[in-house]
Amino acid sequence: MATISDVARLAGLSVSTVSRVINKSPHVSDKKREAVESAMNELGYVPLPAARQLRGSRTNTMAVTIPRIVNPFFSYLVDAIEQELDEAGYSTLIVQTFGRAEEELTALNLLKNQQVDGVILCSLENDWSVINGYCKYGKIVLVNEYLKDVDVPIIRGDQYDGFYTATNFLFDNGYKKIAYATGRKTITIMKKESNFDADRFAGFQSSLSDHNLGFNYDWLFTNAHTAEDGKEIFKKIMTLKNKPDVVIAGSDEVAMGISQEAEKQGIKVPEQLGVLGVDDQPASANLRIPLTTIKQPVDEMGRKAARAMLGLINGEEVSKMQICKLKVIKRASA
Amino acid sequence: MATISDVARLAGLSVSTVSRVINKSPHVSDKKREAVESAMNELGYVPLPAARQLRGSRTNTMAVTIPRIVNPFFSYLVDAIEQELDEAGYSTLIVQTFGRAEEELTALNLLKNQQVDGVILCSLENDWSVINGYCKYGKIVLVNEYLKDVDVPIIRGDQYDGFYTATNFLFDNGYKKIAYATGRKTITIMKKESNFDADRFAGFQSSLSDHNLGFNYDWLFTNAHTAEDGKEIFKKIMTLKNKPDVVIAGSDEVAMGISQEAEKQGIKVPEQLGVLGVDDQPASANLRIPLTTIKQPVDEMGRKAARAMLGLINGEEVSKMQICKLKVIKRASA
DNA sequence: CTGAAAGCGCTTACAG
DNA sequence: CTGAAAGCGCTTACAG
Incomplete structure (x- = not known):
């Protein structure tokens, strides 16, 4: 590989000058600049990043x-x-x-x-x-x-606002018994803007309060990540005496699993059980039952x-x- | 940032020795090795890759x-x-x-x-x-x-074999008029193993020949990439007098577009028009009409x-x- | 505008 | 087993 010295030698100039044209320094005469450039082309010279880095320049x-x-x-x-x-x-x-x-x-x-x-x-x-x-x-x-x-x-x-708005949306559509699934292992109840998951849950809770409702902890499902997990959640829901009428699934995958399993067991989505995803993944619009979902920008x-x-x-x-x-x-x- | 010299100084040894322990050279006494290691820990030393690269070592x-x-x-x-x-x-x-x-x-x-x-x-x-x-x-x-x-x-x-097998599969399922969509702008007819797309087409053709059929070039759709393109293809198909009964879509996206548009226009998939995707994307199993598709491993x-x-x-x-x-x-x- | 020289942080013969 | 020294390919004061 050609080095800066090779270029300098071919151009009949010093390495300093070659370095200057590489770094677009203004203090080089047009004549020498051209000489350097043609030498660089002839040799197919590219500065070695490792050497430049060693001198502390940017990596881009x-x-x-x-x-x-x-x-x-x-x-x-x-x-x-x-x-x-x-x-x-x-x-x-x-x-x-x-x-x-x-x-x-x-x-x-x-x-x-x-x-x-x-x-x-x-x-x-x-x-x-x-x-x-x-x-x-x-x-x-x-x-x-x-x-x-x-x-x-x-x-x-804005997770708080997103979940607050989404929960209101569910109420507006006639749902009243809202389950909540999350990827976390536990839910920590904290106020707004504490952390990602707490903020989501706070937004959710806040809408519940606005509707004079508390949260039924039988309807909390943790550690949910995959469509498989979603299917499990649906099965658990079916064992409940007091069943939710909609679930905020925490992710589109989980939502997809819930709705697939519901369909398989003959429960109608969204009539008997609503499902709300999170993320709006590319496929979600084209599912068997297109997913209503909370989209992050x-x-x-x-x-x-x-x-x-x-x-x-x-x-x-x-x-x-x-x-x-x-x-x-x-x-x-x- | 700590350098190799800092480590050497702290350990009371030469940079050569430090370098040897960094590079796991066997010729270092345990005592000095330990001295070097504790100095490295104390300083939080990590070798600078740029400097090592300059000396020609691997980057990993x-x-x-x-x-x-x-x-x-x-x-x-x-x-x-x-x-x-x-x-x-x-x-x-x-x-x-x-x-x-x-x-x-x-x-x-x-x-x-x-x-x-x-x-x-x-x-x-x-x-x-x-x-x-x-x-x-x-x-x-x-x-x-x-x-x-x-x-x-x-x-x-093995694109040839994949498309050959897939086309046979369509015949086995009663389809006879097979359309072919591809992302390419043109289709070059070449023999087996010439290039990626030609190989796919050759496999397809080969199955056609096995069934004593030639290809109807009205059923060739090029430059198809997106679901949107798939919708266009379906529309074009509907304008044809002699319509295909199945289309090999070239990708799952295109297949998805075709099948969506078909459904929208009241054409039943797979009864009136079959659709075969390529790639088996994660979503394809969960589409409104789950996609039959050719999966690459x-x-x-x-x-x-x-x-x-x-x-x-x-x-x-x-x-x-x-x-x-x-x-x-x-x-x-x- | 231009060049000679020092130095960036390492590795590797070369001696010992 | 260990160290002094050269050199990897560059950039950047320092002089001129």
Whole structure:
């Protein structure tokens, strides 16, 4: 591979001059600039990033962490981020965490080791105290986090409002006995804006209160992730004496499982049991029973996260908290 | 950030010795090794990859190119590749090409610049002549390509056999007038194993011949990618005097569009019109009319590609061509 | 505008 | 087993 010295030799100039044209320094005469450029072309010269990094220059690449790329929410999120970053001339490096804290550190170490200029964390796996230690190495942006008093931009959906609105929507459509499923192992009751899941539940509760209702804890289903889990939930519902008439499923997969199993057992959706998904995955519109669902504005969130990162890099003022609205997509299942 | 010199100073040893323990050289006394290790821990030292790369050592990271991450075929393929690579201690860097040749060069330059040890190309955007120029910089593996006389491993699905079998399957189910949709702008009729699309078409043709049938070119639909395109295809079909009774849709999206539009216009699927998808996307089983589709063995292909790459890196003998079988997944739409 | 030289953080012969 | 020194390919003051 050709090096900067090869170019300098061929052009009959010093490496300093070659370096200047590489870095677009203005202090080079047109004549020599051309000489250097033609030498670079002749040799097919490309500067070695490792050497430039060693000197502390920018990498023009960004890392983004997500739990799992096969989850459409995250693949679309990454896609939006990448498009925006791409326009600014940055490459994107996608790191899957698979929910493991060490994998997140892999991405963070990219920052520490100056392999990337910044990292956008879409799935926080470590405590803030450990993330915080990496802030000195480069820029960090968080997506869908509820941390307070943290000195990095956070872009998130308004879970409280989304779930509040969605629950009202269910009441407006005549449902009264609302079950609630979540991926979490437990539900922590906290006030608004405490954390992602608590915020969702708080929005839900708040609508219940507005309708003078309390929550029936027989209708709480935790640890629900897959369509399979959804089927189990439906089976459990059928064993209940006092059955809910609709369930907020926590995700489209779970919703899909519930509605499939209901259909299989001859229970009509949405008449006998309503089902409300979350995320609006690409397939949800084309299901056997098209899913009514709460949509997160992935594209908006991704682009905002990317722009926040670019702002940070360019030393601009960027607002520490950007909140995007969720939206109920009305289809057949509720 | 702590450097190797800081560690050496703290341990009261030379940088050479520190370097030796970093690189697990056997020629270090246990005593000094421990001294170095405790110094590294105390400082939170991590070797700077850029500096190591400059000296020509391995990066332990691999790049993989795909056209678009939001396409489930590719997100699952990448997922399989990454899982396998992960077990071997490699990180994976995902590069989206968006179908652009320059983006593919981005990935290839990662190789040239020693940022990755190898690249797995799942979407060839440049001519082989240009890819070939990068072989000297590192390892390359191709997925789903039909190039001949090329000195890199290729992992692909047996498109001919898959489409041959699928077409036979349609005949077995009573269909006789088979339409064919493809994402390509044109169909090139070539013999078996010429290229990806020609191979599919050849398999299809071959089954037609077995049933003493020729292909009706009114039933060929090109440039079909999205569900929207599928809807258009259905509309075109309805204008035909001599209508097909089933269509091989080229992708699940297109199949979905065709079957949706058919339903909307009161044409019964699969009774009046059968629809066969390709890829078996996660949603296809849960569509309003569950899709019968040709499944590519993504997981197998991804893992084989990763293993071929690892074999190359380790200097093992790896077979130049690995072919995986496609499979018809029978559901409701055909 | 241009060049010689130091130095970024490592690894690796070369001596001992 | 251990260390001093050269060098990987660049950038950036410092002089001129």
